[in-house]
Amino acid sequence: xxxxxxxxxxxxxxxxxxxxxxxxxxxxxxxxxxxxxxxxxxxxxxxxxxxxxxxxxxxxxxxxxxxxxxxxxxxxxxxxxxxxxxxxxxxxxxxxxxxxxxxxxxxxxxxxxxxxxxxxxxxxxxxxxxxxxxxxxxxxxxxxxxxxxxxxxxxxxxxxxxxxxxxxxxxxxxxxxxxxxxxxxxxxxxxxxxxxxxxxxxxxxxxxxxxxxxxxxxxxxxxxxxxxxxxxxxxxxxxxxxxxxxxxxxxxxxxxxxxxxxxxxxxxxxxxxxxxxxxxxxxxxxxxxxxxxxxxxxxxxxxxxxxxxxxxxxxxxxxxxxxxxxxxxxxxxxxxxxxxxxxxxxxxxxxxxxxxxxxxxxxxxxxxxxxxxxxxxxxxxxxxxxx
Amino acid sequence: xxxxxxxxxxxxxxxxxxxxxxxxxxxxxxxxxxxxxxxxxxxxxxxxxxxxxxxxxxxxxxxxxxxxxxxxxxxxxxxxxxxxxxxxxxxxxxxxxxxxxxxxxxxxxxxxxxxxxxxxxxxxxxxxxxxxxxxxxxxxxxxxxxxxxxxxxxxxxxxxxxxxxxxxxxxxxxxxxxxxxxxxxxxxxxxxxxxxxxxxxxxxxxxxxxxxxxxxxxxxxxxxxxxxxxxxxxxxxxxxxxxxxxxxxxxxxxxxxxxxxxxxxxxxxxxxxxxxxxxxxxxxxxxxxxxxxxxxxxxxxxxxxxxxxxxxxxxxxxxxxxxxxxxxx
Numbered sequence: 001x002x003x004x005x006x007x008x009x010x011x012x013x014x015x016x017x018x019x020x021x022x023x024x025x026x027x028x029x030x031x032x033x034x035x036x037x038x039x040x041x042x043x044x045x046x047x048x049x050x051x052x053x054x055x056x057x058x059x060x061x062x063x064x065x066x067x068x069x070x071x072x073x074x075x076x077x078x079x080x081x082x083x084x085x086x087x088x089x090x091x092x093x094x095x096x097x098x099x100x101x102x103x104x105x106x107x108x109x110x111x112x113x114x115x116x117x118x119x120x121x122x123x124x125x126x127x128x129x130x131x132x133x134x135x136x137x138x139x140x141x142x143x144x145x146x147x148x149x150x151x152x153x154x155x156x157x158x159x160x161x162x163x164x165x166x167x168x169x170x171x172x173x174x175x176x177x178x179x180x181x182x183x184x185x186x187x188x189x190x191x192x193x194x195x196x197x198x199x200x201x202x203x204x205x206x207x208x209x210x211x212x213x214x215x216x217x218x219x220x221x222x223x224x225x226x227x228x229x230x231x232x233x234x235x236x237x238x239x240x241x242x243x244x245x246x247x248x249x250x251x252x253x254x255x256x257x258x259x260x261x262x263x264x265x266x267x268x269x270x271x272x273x274x275x276x277x278x279x280x281x282x283x284x285x286x287x288x289x290x291x292x293x294x295x296x297x298x299x300x301x302x303x304x305x306x307x308x309x310x311x312x313x314x315x316x317x318x319x320x321x322x323x324x325x326x327x328x329x330x331x332x333x334x335x336x337x338x339x340x341x342x343x344x345x346x347x348x349x350x351x352x353x354x355x356x357x358x359x360x361x362x363x364x365x366x367x368x369x370x371x372x373x374x375x376x377x378x379x380x381x382x383x384x385x386x387x
Numbered sequence: 388x389x390x391x392x393x394x395x396x397x398x399x400x401x402x403x404x405x406x407x408x409x410x411x412x413x414x415x416x417x418x419x420x421x422x423x424x425x426x427x428x429x430x431x432x433x434x435x436x437x438x439x440x441x442x443x444x445x446x447x448x449x450x451x452x453x454x455x456x457x458x459x460x461x462x463x464x465x466x467x468x469x470x471x472x473x474x475x476x477x478x479x480x481x482x483x484x485x486x487x488x489x490x491x492x493x494x495x496x497x498x499x500x501x502x503x504x505x506x507x508x509x510x511x512x513x514x515x516x517x518x519x520x521x522x523x524x525x526x527x528x529x530x531x532x533x534x535x536x537x538x539x540x541x542x543x544x545x546x547x548x549x550x551x552x553x554x555x556x557x558x559x560x561x562x563x564x565x566x567x568x569x570x571x572x573x574x575x576x577x578x579x580x581x582x583x584x585x586x587x588x589x590x591x592x593x594x595x596x597x598x599x600x601x602x603x604x605x606x607x608x609x610x611x612x613x614x615x616x617x618x619x620x621x622x623x624x625x626x627x628x629x630x631x632x633x634x635x636x637x638x639x640x641x642x643x644x645x646x647x648x649x650x651x652x653x654x655x656x657x658x659x660x661x662x663x664x665x666x667x668x669x670x671x672x673x674x675x676x677x678x679x680x681x682x683x684x685x686x687x688x689x690x691x692x693x694x695x696x697x698x699x700x701x702x703x704x705x706x707x708x709x710x711x712x713x714x715x716x
C-alpha cells in the first residue's frame with residue numbers, strides 16, 4: 001500500500017499510524033466499531049465534550065447526591081447571596097484543604113452596599129461525603145450522604161457555589177436538579193422523533209414515488225412554520241392542571257412533531273444510498289428476504305449515521321424546552337428544569353441583584369456545545385471506510 | 388421564468404391551506420368555545436351582552452355547527468372581508484392589533500438576516516481560503532459558541548450589563564413619547580436607535596451558522612478542477628474566488644432562506660419577550676396565556692404565511708440568478 005501524501009488530518013491518530021507502519025493487520029481486520037472509535041478519538045473536542053456529557057448525565061442521575069441542599073429549601077438569611085468564595089490560602093498565607101469563611105450579611109465598608117462579608121476568623125473546611133438531607137439514591141436506597149458540603153449546619157453557614165436566589169435557595173442544587181428534566185427531555189424527544197422519522201423516512205425512501213413526494217412535501221411544509229410560535233401555541237393548549245410528568249411528556253411530543261422531519265431526511269437519504277450498494281445487491285442475489293436485508297444488512301451500516309444525527313438533534317430539543325419553559329409555556333414550577341430556573345431572570349430586579357440566576361443558562365450552553373461537538377465527531381467517525 | 392413563478396405560486400396554495408388548518412386547530416384547542424369564555428369574561432368585568440348580540444356572534448363564527456363549517460366561516464371571513472375575529476382581552480378586532488406589531492417583527496427579522504449575511508459571508512470565505520490559520524480557528528470557536536448560546540440568554544446578558552453596569556434600559560423599541568404616537572420620521576429615527584441591539588442579538592446565531600455553512604461549502608468547491616483551471620489561466624486570485632466558487636458555495640445559503648426566516652421569527656419571538664419589544668412575540672405570548680385564541684391563531688397564521696412568502700421571493704430571486712433551477716423539469 002502506498003501511503004499518499006498525508007494531509008493534515010490524516011494519520012494523526014498514533015495507534016492507527018503505528019499499526020500501518022508496523023505492517024500490522026489490525027487496521028484491515030478491525031471491526032467497524034473499532035475503526036469508528038479510532039476516528040472519533042482523533043476529534044479531541046468531541047472526546048472532551050463526551051466526558052463533559054458523561055459527567056452531566058451522571059449528575060442528572062444522581063442529582064440528590066451531588067446537590068448539597070434540597071433545591072426547594074430556602075434559607076431566608078441568604079437571600080441573593082453571591083457565589084461562595086472557596087479559598088485554599090488563609091489570611092496569613094498558609095495553605096489548607098479548600099475551605100470557606102464564615103459570611104455575615106452586612107454593609108460593605110468600602111462600597112457602603114448591603115452584601116455578604118467574610119469573617120476571616122472562622123474557617124469552614126469543605127468535606128466530601130457529608131451528611132445532609134435525606135433522599136433515596138436512584139429512588140431505591142435511603143441515605144443522607146452528599147458529595148460535598150460543610151459539616152456545620154445550614155443555619156450557621158451555607159455553601160452556595162452558584163449563589164442563592166431571591167428566596168435564598170441554593171442555585172447550584174437547583175441547577176443540578178434541573179439537569180434531570182432538561183437533559184432527559186432532549187433524549188426522550190429525540191427518541192420519539194427517531195421513531196417517527198424512521199417510519200416515515202423509511203417508507204418514503206423505500207417506496208419512493210408519490211408516497212415519497214407526499215412525505216417530502218409534508219416535511220418542507222412543517223419546516224416553513226416558525227417553530228417557537230407553533231410550539232408556544234401547542235403547549236399553551238396543555239391543560240394547566242396536568243401533573244409534571246404529563247406536561248413533560250406533552251412537551252416532548254410537541255417538540256417531536258417538528259423534530260422527526262430532520263430524522264426522516266437522514267433516514268431516507270441513507271436508504272436511497274444504501275439501496276444501490278453492492279452488498280445489498282449481493283444479499284438480494286443470495287435470496288435473502290426483504291426484511292432480512294433491511295435489518296441485517298442495511299440498518300447496521302447506517303446506524304452510525306443515525307446516532308450521529310440523533311446527537312446533533314438533541315441540542316435543538318434542549319434549547320426548545322428551555323425557551324418554552326422560560327416563557328412559562330413549558331414545564332412549570334414546582335418542576336425544576338433549566339428553563340424554569342431561567343424564568344427568575346425575567347425579573348429585572350433579580351437579574352440585577354443576582355446575575356447568577358443566569359447560571360442555568362450556561363449549563364444549557366455547555367451541554368448544547370458538547371452535544372454539537374460529540375455529534376460532529378460521531379459524524380466524522382460514522383463512516384470508517386471513507387478516506 | 389413566468390412558467391416557473393406560476394408553478395411556485397400554485398405550489399404555495401396547498402401549503403397556505405395546511406397552514407390555515409393548523410392555525411384553526413390552534414384556535415380550537417383550548418377547552419370550551421370561544422363565545423362562552425368571551426361572555427364569561429365580559430360578565431366578570433360587569434358588562435353584559437344581550438341575547439341578540441350573542442346570537443349574532445354565534446352565527447358569525449358558526450359556533451355549535453360542525454367543525455368544517457366553523458373553519459369555512461373563519462377562513463372566508465379572513466379572505467373575503469379581512470375579518471380576523473375578535474380579541475377577547477383587548478376588546479378589539481384582531482386586525483387592528485396586529486398590523487404594526489407584524490411590521491416590526493418583519494423589520495427586525497429582515498435586518499438581522501441582512502446583517503448576518505453581510506458578516507457571515509466574508510468571514511466564511513476568509514476561513515475557507517485560509518484554512519487552519521489562526522483567524523480560522525478563532526472564527527470557528529466564536530461561531531461554535533454563537534450557535535450554542537440561545538438568543539434569549541444573550542438578550543438577558545445584554546440586559547444585565549446595560550442595566551447593572553451602564554444604568555441603561557435597553558428594553559422596548561421606542562422612547563416613551565413615541566410608543567403610541569402615529570408613524571412619523573421622528574418615530575422611525577427613534578425606532579432605529581433602539582432597534583440595533585435586538586437586531587444584533589438576533590443576528591448572532593444566524594451569523595455563526597452562516598460562517599460554518601459558507602466555510603464548509605466553499606472548502607468543497609475550492610478543490611474542484613474548474614478552480615484549478617481558472618488559477619492556471621492566471622486569473623487574479625481575489626476575483627477568481629469571489630466570482631466562481633463563492634457563488635456556487637452560497638447557493639444552498641439562499642435556497643434555505645425560508646428556513647432561516649422561520650428560525651429568525653422564532654428567535655425574534657423569544658428575544659422580543661425578554662426585551663419587551665413591541666413586536667408579535669410578547670403579544671402572542673399574552674394572547675396564549677390568557678387564551679385569547681383568535682389573536683394567537685392569527686399570529687401563527689400570519690407569521691407562517693410571511694415565511695412562505697419570503698421563501699417564494701427568495702426562490703424567484705434564486706431562479707433569476709441561477710438558470711439551472713429555472714430550467715429544471
